Amino acid sequence: MPRNKKSPSNEILLGIDLGGTKILAGAFDSSIRLLGSAKRPTLREVGPDGVTARIVETVTEALQTAGRSLHEVTGVGIGAPGPLDPDTGVVLTTPNLGWENFPLAAKLSEALGKPVFLDNDVKLAALGETRHGAAVGANSVVALWVGTGIGGGVLVGGRLVHGAGKNAAELGHMVVKANGPRCGCGVRGHLEALASRSSIERDLREAVAWGTKSRLERLVKKNKTRQIRSSELYRAYEKGDDLTRRLIHRAARYIGIGVGNMLNILSPERVVLGGGIFEAFGEDLLERIKTSARKNSFDVAFDACEIVIAKLGEEAGVIGAAELAKDKLGERRNAGR
Amino acid sequence: MPRNKKSPSNEILLGIDLGGTKILAGAFDSSIRLLGSAKRPTLREVGPDGVTARIVETVTEALQTAGRSLHEVTGVGIGAPGPLDPDTGVVLTTPNLGWENFPLAAKLSEALGKPVFLDNDVKLAALGETRHGAAVGANSVVALWVGTGIGGGVLVGGRLVHGAGKNAAELGHMVVKANGPRCGCGVRGHLEALASRSSIERDLREAVAWGTKSRLERLVKKNKTRQIRSSELYRAYEKGDDLTRRLIHRAARYIGIGVGNMLNILSPERVVLGGGIFEAFGEDLLERIKTSARKNSFDVAFDACEIVIAKLGEEAGVIGAAELAKDKLGERRNAGR
Numbered sequence: 060m061p062r063n064k065k066s067p068s069n070e071i072l073l074g075i076d077l078g079g080t081k082i083l084a085g086a087f088d089s090s091i092r093l094l095g096s097a098k099r100p101t102l103r104e105v106g107p108d109g110v111t112a113r114i115v116e117t118v119t120e121a122l123q124t125a126g127r128s129l130h131e132v133t134g135v136g137i138g139a140p141g142p143l144d145p146d147t148g149v150v151l152t153t154p155n156l157g158w159e160n161f162p163l164a165a166k167l168s169e170a171l172g173k174p175v176f177l178d179n180d181v182k183l184a185a186l187g188e189t190r191h192g193a194a195v196g197a198n199s200v201v202a203l204w205v206g207t208g209i210g211g212g213v214l215v216g217g218r219l220v221h222g223a224g225k226n227a228a229e230l231g232h233m234v235v236k237a238n239g240p241r242c243g244c245g246v247r248g249h250l251e252a253l254a255s256r257s258s259i260e261r262d263l264r265e266a267v268a269w270g271t272k273s274r275l276e277r278l279v280k281k282n283k284t285r286q287i288r289s290s291e292l293y294r295a296y297e298k299g300d301d302l303t304r305r306l307i308h309r310a311a312r313y314i315g316i317g318v319g320n321m322l323n324i325l326s327p328e329r330v331v332l333g334g335g336i337f338e339a340f341g342e343d344l345l346e347r348i349k350t351s352a353r354k355n356s357f358d359v360a361f362d363a364c365e366i367v368i369a370k371l372g373e374e375a376g377v378i379g380a381a382e383l384a385k386d387k388l389g390e391r392r393n394a395g396r
Numbered sequence: 397m398p399r400n401k402k403s404p405s406n407e408i409l410l411g412i413d414l415g416g417t418k419i420l421a422g423a424f425d426s427s428i429r430l431l432g433s434a435k436r437p438t439l440r441e442v443g444p445d446g447v448t449a450r451i452v453e454t455v456t457e458a459l460q461t462a463g464r465s466l467h468e469v470t471g472v473g474i475g476a477p478g479p480l481d482p483d484t485g486v487v488l489t490t491p492n493l494g495w496e497n498f499p500l501a502a503k504l505s506e507a508l509g510k511p512v513f514l515d516n517d518v519k520l521a522a523l524g525e526t527r528h529g530a531a532v533g534a535n536s537v538v539a540l541w542v543g544t545g546i547g548g549g550v551l552v553g554g555r556l557v558h559g560a561g562k563n564a565a566e567l568g569h570m571v572v573k574a575n576g577p578r579c580g581c582g583v584r585g586h587l588e589a590l591a592s593r594s595s596i597e598r599d600l601r602e603a604v605a606w607g608t609k610s611r612l613e614r615l616v617k618k619n620k621t622r623q624i625r626s627s628e629l630y631r632a633y634e635k636g637d638d639l640t641r642r643l644i645h646r647a648a649r650y651i652g653i654g655v656g657n658m659l660n661i662l663s664p665e666r667v668v669l670g671g672g673i674f675e676a677f678g679e680d681l682l683e684r685i686k687t688s689a690r691k692n693s694f695d696v697a698f699d700a701c702e703i704v705i706a707k708l709g710e711e712a713g714v715i716g717a718a719e720l721a722k723d724k725l726g727e728r729r730n731a732g733r
Contacts, residue, residue: 142696151696199559213661215552222536222663224700233657234692236574236585237650246692248573316571323566324550324661326559355571355583359479359488363561 071127072388073118073173074381075137076180076373077110077163079103079155084117085377086125086132091191091385095125096377107150107161115170134388135173136380138180139163140210142226148177154243176387180376181334182219182228184369185212187379188331192370197329201321202369203230205314206289206335208243209251213325231255235316254313256336259306260287266302273302289339296340310336311344315351322352322360333369342368408464409725410455410510411718412474413517413710414447414500416440416492421454422714423462423469428528428722432462433714444487444498452507471725472510473717475517476500478547479563485514491580513724517713518671519556519565521706522549524716525668529707534666538658539706540567542651543672544623545580546588550662568592572653591650593673596643597624603639610639626676633677647673648681652688659693659701670706679705 072091076083078101085096097120099113114137122129140155148164150156168175185194185202194200194214202212209231213220220227231251232244239248240258252258267279274295278287295303318330332348345368353361371378409428413420415438422433434457436450451474459466477492485501487493505512522531522539531537531551539549546568550557557564568588569581576585577595589595604616611632615624632640655667669685682705690698708715 142694211661215557216555218553220552220662222697222700223665224659224663224694224697226694226696227661227663229660229694229697232660232694233570234653235571237572237576237590237653239574244694253574313574316574320570320657321661322561323569324548324564324658325557326561326564328560357479357561357563357566357569357581359563360559360561360566363559 069131070133071122071125071131072381072384073121073132073135074377074379074384075114075118075135076183076376076380077101077114077137077139078180079140082114082117083373083377084114084121085374085381086118086121086127087381089385091378091381093374093378094127095121095123096374097121097124101156103156107156107158107163108166110156111163111166111170114167118171129171129173132171132173134384135167135171135175136183136382136384136387137163137167137175137177138183138376138380139177141179143177143179144225145176145178145221146225148175150177174388176383178219178380178383179210179212179226181210182212183379183383184333184375185214185331185379186219186382187371187375187377188333188369189214189217190382191378192375193331193367194329197327199325199327200329200331201230201318201325201327202331202333203314203317203321204334205255205332205337207255207257207286209255210334215325230317230321233317233320235313235320250313250317254310254317256289256292257286259292259310262306263287263302271302274298274300275303289335293339307344308347311347312351314344315348316355318348318352318366319355322356322364326360327364330364330366331369332366333375337368338372406468407470408459408462408468409718409721410458410469410472411714411716411721412451412455412472413520413713413717414438414451414474414476415517416477419451419454420710420714421451421458422711422718423455423458423464424718426722428715428718430711430715431464432458432460433711434458434461438493440493444493444495444500445503447493448500448503448507451504455508466508466510469508469510471721472504472508472512473520473719473721473724474500474504474512474514475520475713475717476514478516478566480514480516481562482513482515482558483562485512487514511725513720515556515717515720516547516549516563518547519549520716520720521670521712522551522668522716523556523719524708524712524714525670525706526551526554527719528715529712530668530704531666534664536662536664537666537668538567538655538662538664539668539670540651540654540658541671542592542669542674543626544592544594546592547671552662567654567658570654570657572650572657587650587654591647591654593626593629594623596629596647599643600624600639608639611635611637612640626672630676644681645684648684649688651681652685653692655685655689655703656692659689659697663697664701667701667703668706669703670712674705675709
C-alpha cells in the first residue's frame with residue numbers, strides 16, 4: 060500500500076497562544092499530543108513586529124524541547140485577542156496589545172516559511188477543551204472565559220461559530236443588567252462589567268476607599284495601578300475575607316445569569332467555565348453558578364446541559380490552535396483533491 | 397427516463413400553525429407555493445382531542461380551497477407553542493393551550509393517515525421567513541417574535557438550532573435587566589417582562605391606575621381582563637398618546653438590547669423582527685431598535701447584519717411548517733436509499 064504522502068504521520072503542528080502578557084507555544088504530533096512547549100513574556104512595548112520575532116523565538120524553543128525541527132512542521136495555528144479576521148489572518152484592533160490592522164498570520168508565515176492560521180484566543184481554548192478537555196463528546200458547547208475580561212466560544216454541530224462579522228461569541232458583552240455599570244467597551248450592564256476580575260477589582264477598590272475593611276486593603280492601597288491577581292482574590296476568599304466573598308459571590312451570580320441566558324438561547328450540551336478566575340478558584344464557585352443558572356433558565360435546557368470547569372488550564376489555547384492548524388490543512392488537502 | 401416515484405411533482409404538503417387563539421392551515425405544492433388556506437378559532441376549552449379535530453377540519457377546508465384532496469398529501473408540518481419535543485412530536489407543557497404531554501403529531505397522524513412533524517411555532521416562522529420571506533439568502537438568522545410573549549428562532553448554517561434540550565432560541569427568556577420586573581415564567585428581568593405586548597399592557601394599566609392620562613384609559617378601565625391588542629396600542633401610538641409612546645419606545649429600546657446581545661453572541665447575517673407588535677407597527681419602530689442594538693453591540697457584528705421586519709405576516713408559520721414537512725420527508729427518502 061502506498062504511503063499517504065498528503066498526510067505524513069510524522070508531521071508536526073505548532074499551536075500558539077498570544078496574550079497581552081505572555082506567549083505560549085506548543086509542538087504537537089498529528090494526533091495533537093503535546094511534544095514540547097515554551098513560554099515567554101509578550102513585552103507588548105516592542106510593537107507588533109517585535110512581538111512576532113518573540114513568537115518565532117518561543118516556537119523555536121518549543122520545537123527544541125520536543126526534539127523536533129522546523130522542517131517537520133506542516134502548519135501553525137495561533138490564537139490572539141480579538142477583534143480579528145480569521146479569514147485574512149489580520150488582527151483588527153486589540154486593546155490588549157495596542158495593535159491595529161496587523162497581518163499577524165502573513166508576518167508569522169513569512170518568518171517561519173509555513174502556513175499560519177489565526178483565530179480568537181478564547182474560541183481556540185473552547186476548541187481545545189472540546190477536542191481534548193472538559194467538553195469531549197459534546198457537539199454543542201458554550202465556553203465562558205472569565206479573567207480580566209470575559210470572552211467566549213460557541214460550537215454548534217461541533218464547529219466554532221464565527222458569524223457574519225467573524226467575531227461572534229463575545230459573551231462578556233451581553234447586557235444582563237440594563238443601565239448597570241459601564242463596561243470597558245463603553246456599554247452599560249454588560250456581563251464583563253459585572254463579573255470579570257477587573258469588575259471585582261473595581262468594586263473592591265471602591266469599597267476600600269469608602270472604608271470597608273478587607274484583607275486586601277494593604278495590597279489595594281499600596282498598588283494603585285498593578286492589577287489584583289485572581290490568585291490573590293482566591294487567597295483572601297479562602298481565608299474568609301468578607302468583602303472579597305461578597306464580591307465573588309455576586310460575580311458568580313452574574314456568571315450564572317450569563318450561563319442561564321446561553322442555556323435558553325442555545326441549549327448547549329456542555330458549558331465550560333475557564334480563564335484566570337476559574338484557574339484560581341477551581342470548582343469552588345461551580346455550585347453557586349449552577350444555582351443561579353438554574354434559577355434564570357428553563358428546566359428543559361438546564362437539565363440537558365452539564366456545566367463544568369475547564370480541564371486544560373492555560374494549555375487549552377495552544378491545543379486549540381494546533382487543532383485549528385490541523386483542521387485548516389485538512390480542508391486544504393480536501394479542496395486540492 | 398423513469399419518473400422519480402419517490403418525489404412526485406404533484407405532491408401536496410400541509411402546513412399548520414396552532415396558536416392559543418387560532419388555527420391556520422395551508423395546502424402547498426412541492427415548491428411550497430400556497431394553493432389554499434383556512435383559519436379557525438382554536439377554542440382551547442374543547443381540550444387537546446377536540447382541538448385536534450378542529451385542526452383536521454381546518455386542513456380539510458384548506459385542501460378544498462386549493463381544489464386538492466387528502467390523497468395527494470405526502471406530509472404535514474405543524475407548529476405549536478413550546479416547550480415540546482420535535483423528535484417525538486409531543487407537546488410537553490403549553491400554558492397557551494393548557495396541555496400537558498399531548499402526543500399531537502401522533503394523534504394528528506392517526507386522524508389524517510399521513511406523517512406529521514411537529515416543531516415550535518416561532519422556529520417555523522423563522523424557517524418560513526428564511527426560505528421565503530425577509531431572511532432569504534441568509535445562512536445565519538436570528539428571529540425575534542414579539543407579541544403577547546416573546547419567542548425566537550435561530551438558524552446557524554441554514555439550519556434551525558434546537559440544542560440538547562430541543563427547545564433552544566427562547567430569546568424572550570434572556571435576562572437583560574437583573575432584578576427587573578418578573579416574567580410570566582417567574583424569572584426577574586427577562587426580555588419578555590420588559591418588551592412584550594403583555595409587559596406594555598401591565599405598565600399601561602398600572603400607570604392609568606395611578607392617574608396617568610391616556611387615550612387607552614377607557615379601554616383599560618372597561619376591560620379588566622380582555623387583552624389590549626397590538627393594533628389598539630398602535631392606534632393610540634399613532635395619535636400621539638404620550639403614555640403609549642413612552643411605553644412603546646421603552647420596549648423598542650429593550651428589543652434593541654436583546655438584538656444587540658444576539659449580535660455579540662451569534663453575529664447573524666440577518667435579524668428578523670416579527671409577531672403581533674410588528675404586524676401592527678410595521679417599520680415604525682425599526683430605526684429606534686437599530687439605534688439601541690448598535691449602541692449595545694460591537695460595530696463588527698452590527699455592520700455585518702441586516703435588521704429587518706418580517707414579510708410573511710401570519711403566514712410565516714404555516715409556510716415554515718410546510719418546509720419542515722418537506723425537509724423531514726426528504727431526510728426519510730435519503731435515509732431509505
